[in-house]
Each structure stands twice: as structure tokens, then as C-alpha cells.
Amino acid sequence: MPEATQRFFDHRPESVKAARDFTTRTLRAWGLENTGDIRLVVSELATNALTHGSDSEHGFLVRLEPDDGGVRLEVHDSRDLHQPLTGPACPDPEAETGRGLVIVDALAARWGIDPRQPFGKIVWSHFPTAPSATTVRAAEEVRTC
């Protein structure tokens, strides 16, 4: 069983690609293929961590952990959660933002937010490693807008 691995990223736009590359390399090293969903979700969550979850003083952390027969992805940021974080049910078709968490909700088997000590939060998501399980959930449970 591979060990959990994590990396800290600075507060700069290039860190989103760096986080995606770190995720790709880690999952490949674990022998996992078909990891496009996880890489897309880490891109959205890393972008959110930079845009909404931190100030210029603080970066974010990505942690990957084998979990429950799948992969747990965490993105830690430094801003405390003051209200529930949920994507809009269906973004306005004309809106240019507001789709990131809808994508996360569609691709992850489950996701959520926990407080982080001494401050900040952990946005976590879980992915089964069998691609078919993801497909079944996408077909049956995901909202269509």
C-alpha cells in the first residue's frame, strides 16, 4: 500500500499546474491510470485555494492518501470557513464563474470541508480507483444543468 504524500505550494498562479503535476506523478507512482477526474478536481480546488482561500502570505497544501480502496485528495488552505461552502445548484448559463464546485461535486464520489488547526480548512474529496464506479455515480446522481 503506498504511503500518503503531501506538498506545499506557494501563493502564485503557477502553483495550480505544479499541484496538478504533483498529483499526476504521485498517482502514476501508485500505479493508477485514468486519473483525469482527480487531476481536474485538484486544479479546481487549488485554484479556489488561491482565489478564495488564502491571502498573498499563504499558499496551500495538497495531500494524497490511499483510502478505502480509492484515493483521498485534500487541499488545505489558510482561510477559516465562516459559512457552508457549496457550489450553486445550477450556475446561471451566462455566469463566468461558479462552476468549480459543481465540477467537484460531479466527479468526486463524495467531498466535504473540515476545519484545519491552527487555522484554515481542508477541502477533501474521495475517488474510487475503479473508473466504472465513478461512471455509475455520474450517471445516476449528478445534477444536470
Ligand SMILES: Nc1ncnc2c1ncn2[C@@H]1O[C@H](COP(=O)(O)OP(=O)(O)OP(=O)(O)O)[C@@H](O)[C@H]1O
Ligand atoms: N477554498 C475556498 N475558500 C473560501 N471560499 C471558497 C473556497 N472555494 C470556493 N469558495 C467559495 O465558493 C464559491 C464557489 O466556488 P466555485 O469554485 O464553484 O466557483 P468560483 O471559484 O467562483 O468560479 P470558477 O471555479 O467557476 O472559476 C466561490 O465563489 C467562493 O465564494
Ligand SMILES: [Mg+2]
Ligand atoms: Mg473555483
